[in-house]
Amino acid sequence: MTENKAIDPSAKPMPKVVSFQDPLPEPQRYRPQADRVLSGDPAQAATNLFKSDDGRFNSGIWEAKPGKWRVVFTESEFCHLLAGVIVVTGDDGSQRTFRAGDAFVSPAGFTGTWEIIEPAKKLYAYYE
Template sequence: MTDASVSDISGIVDFAVATPELTHSKPAPDRLLAGTPEQKTRNFFSDSTGQFFAGTWESTPGKWRVRYAESEFCHILRGQVHIEDERGNGRTFQTGDSFVVPAGFIGTWHVKVPTLKLYAIFEAASK
């Protein structure tokens, strides 16, 4: 879905009633470290600049390398993930937790149990 008029109520996206397309994906083989994670994304909102997105993402268990060009706010609705940086420092997040992964983060995502999250992503325009 794309953004609507920003001057009236029609521009508000209600996740409870919107029906965005479901996209299936898997981590790229060169990034996969463990498991066979399958991911589903529903992007409920994209702004007109192509820099801001919001929706839901879910994944089956697995572990893969990540490199963030964007900043991402996450809220775990169900499940548990462990995120680790390149130095081996990690944090576990589970149902009810909210966090931000800043642009420039390099490390791993490890989905321990099937996980569903809300996301809001901002990716700065290329210079």
């Protein structure tokens, strides 16, 4: 038996799966605020590949050149480092070094510094 279903013209189209292997758009290039840079010239580039309808969840690819800057996280961010070395130091004195292949989360409310020792590239997903 075949069931006839009416199509709702006001229904939203089915969301598409986002592949990080597809050709990438041009990244957004930027630097940290000048008053937060502590050393080097940590030029950065981000290619945001997904943004939720409410704008609170984002995911993409990020790259940075060597340098050190102060960070204040208002979002919780998952990072999977694809290349490079990053030293993350909390204002509480805690310090972790992450290398290609490592994954970590910077929780909302984290303050401290990020130092790029070797040019870095990561996959990110954050929730604001």
